[in-house]
Amino acid sequence: MWRLHQFPLCPFSRAVRFAMAEKGVTAELVAAYPWERSETLSRLNPAIQTPVLENGQMVLCDSHAIIEYFDETVERPPLVGASASERAEARRLAGWFAQRFYSEVTAPLLAERMYKRLVSREMPDGIGIRNANRAAELHLQYVDDLLDENRWLAGPTFGIADVHAAAQISVADYLGGIDWRGHGQAKVWYSALKSRPSFRALLADRMEGIRPPPDYDKLDF
Amino acid sequence: MWRLHQFPLCPFSRAVRFAMAEKGVTAELVAAYPWERSETLSRLNPAIQTPVLENGQMVLCDSHAIIEYFDETVERPPLVGASASERAEARRLAGWFAQRFYSEVTAPLLAERMYKRLVSREMPDGIGIRNANRAAELHLQYVDDLLDENRWLAGPTFGIADVHAAAQISVADYLGGIDWRGHGQAKVWYSALKSRPSFRALLADRMEGIRPPPDYDKLDF
Ligand SMILES: N[C@@H](CCC(=O)N[C@@H](CS)C(=O)NCC(=O)O)C(=O)O
Ligand SMILES: N[C@@H](CCC(=O)N[C@@H](CS)C(=O)NCC(=O)O)C(=O)O
Numbered sequence: 182m183w184r185l186h187q188f189p190l191c192p193f194s195r196a197v198r199f200a201m202a203e204k205g206v207t208a209e210l211v212a213a214y215p216w217e218r219s220e221t222l223s224r225l226n227p228a229i230q231t232p233v234l235e236n237g238q239m240v241l242c243d244s245h246a247i248i249e250y251f252d253e254t255v256e257r258p259p260l261v262g263a264s265a266s267e268r269a270e271a272r273r274l275a276g277w278f279a280q281r282f283y284s285e286v287t288a289p290l291l292a293e294r295m296y297k298r299l300v301s302r303e304m305p306d307g308i309g310i311r312n313a314n315r316a317a318e319l320h321l322q323y324v325d326d327l328l329d330e331n332r333w334l335a336g337p338t339f340g341i342a343d344v345h346a347a348a349q350i351s352v353a354d355y356l357g358g359i360d361w362r363g364h365g366q367a368k369v370w371y372s373a374l375k376s377r378p379s380f381r382a383l384l385a386d387r388m389e390g391i392r393p394p395p396d397y398d399k400l401d402f
Numbered sequence: 403m404w405r406l407h408q409f410p411l412c413p414f415s416r417a418v419r420f421a422m423a424e425k426g427v428t429a430e431l432v433a434a435y436p437w438e439r440s441e442t443l444s445r446l447n448p449a450i451q452t453p454v455l456e457n458g459q460m461v462l463c464d465s466h467a468i469i470e471y472f473d474e475t476v477e478r479p480p481l482v483g484a485s486a487s488e489r490a491e492a493r494r495l496a497g498w499f500a501q502r503f504y505s506e507v508t509a510p511l512l513a514e515r516m517y518k519r520l521v522s523r524e525m526p527d528g529i530g531i532r533n534a535n536r537a538a539e540l541h542l543q544y545v546d547d548l549l550d551e552n553r554w555l556a557g558p559t560f561g562i563a564d565v566h567a568a569a570q571i572s573v574a575d576y577l578g579g580i581d582w583r584g585h586g587q588a589k590v591w592y593s594a595l596k597s598r599p600s601f602r603a604l605l606a607d608r609m610e611g612i613r614p615p616p617d618y619d620k621l622d623f
Binding site: 243269 | 464474498
């Protein structure tokens with residue numbers, strides 16, 4: 182039995198949960214908060230980061246490595262893409278959302294709206310939040326542009342680009358950082374994701390002490 | 403003919419060059435400096451980052467996506483690993499060096515010792531450099547630990563973990579941030595890399611206006 186060490190607002194853990202659910206692989210969730218630097222997490226992952234997936238014998242760290250592992254060991258549905266060039270585009274975009282969207286949008290929102298509220302008990306910094314919201318706006322514009330070309334972010338089929346984008350966007354949305362107005366294409370795409378049972382399970386999750394906006398898990402938003 | 407848009411001290415471009423040379427694929431080098439935000443780079447890569455690899459028809463961005471592309475399209479030598487779990491470990495470590503080592507060591511050294519010297523013409527910040535050197539020390543310790551278990555960083559064979567680690571370390575070394583004393587295992591490993599023709603070509607490269615320490619490209623250091 183796989184155990185996934187994660188917390189509800191970790192976007193990388195969400196990407197892993199989303200991908201595993203698509204593959205039909207189940208995992209028991211174990212709560213882990215990296216900032217507590219627990220002995221268990223440090224022993225499992227020298228980076229002291231979530232997500233970590235383990236089954237008592239094997240330990241897998243890093244959302245990209247974990248998702249590629251399941252794409253290699255569980256045939257259907259394929260998540261990385263068909264041809265080598267489609268796969269390169271899917272990986273480029275997975276990296277885009279896991280790195281740029283995370284560092285410009287999700288990480289500052291987590292710092293201001295989760296960490297300061299739950300851990301350090303400071304007031305959030307309005308400028309930090311405003312910059313994150315502005316960056317989110319540009320990323321949604323990029324999602325619109327990508328969807329001008331393709332049905333899904335990286336090509337004709339659903340895959341890791343959609344998984345990583347949806348994972349990051351859903352955390353930003355939970356923290357009030359997403360404004361869908363003016364992003365019709367992105368909204369249609371996200372609405373299609375919201376109707377997938379694999380993604381709905383994620384959206385049902387709550388971080389204790391922080392409530393998402395009312396439309397967060399609504400199919401109609 | 404592939405063209406690689408890069409600059410000599412970009413560690414991600416070095417990783418791509420190293421991997422392509424191992425695979426026996428040649429590319430023409432085109433100088434690109436992300437901070438100049440040239441039209442060409444912005445058009446090729448909306449992230450406005452190096453490396454970008456293109457051949458007039460296809461454009462590949464992101465070092466991980468590019469290296470996986472060549473691992474899928476050029477059979478020998480395999481760079482990602484044999485079994486799914488070896489591949490997961492190799493990808494975890496490639497991510498470790500491309501993200502943690504880069505953000506803790508290479509990026510601050512590039513900011514202080516390259517960007518400030520060549521672009522913004524400011525004095526480097528001694529504290530920033532000292533912190534980067536200290537972080538490098540911990541990473542070399544981790545390399546030693548990994549080599550206690552395996553011949554190469556991620557297992558019995560050379561691969562992407564070694565490529566990404568060597569790319570980052572070589573840039574830090576160029577900028578004076580690596581002290582090998584007390585890291586005998588890491589040094590033996592790096593010395594084996596230095597004797598590979600694929601890596602030697604990289605070390606022969608110079609960034610105009612910045613000279614590396616005398617031992618930087620010596621086999622005996
Ligand atoms: N490259 C990792 C990044 C994971 C990551 O950054 N996780 C965050 C939580 S959302 C974390 O553990 N941060 C604590 C830290 O980096 O010290 C992945 O893709 O899984
Ligand atoms: N994820 C990318 C990272 C590339 C990257 O960060 N490149 C640096 C140069 S070493 C860059 O272009 N920085 C400018 C910027 O991020 O704006 C990769 O693996 O290729």
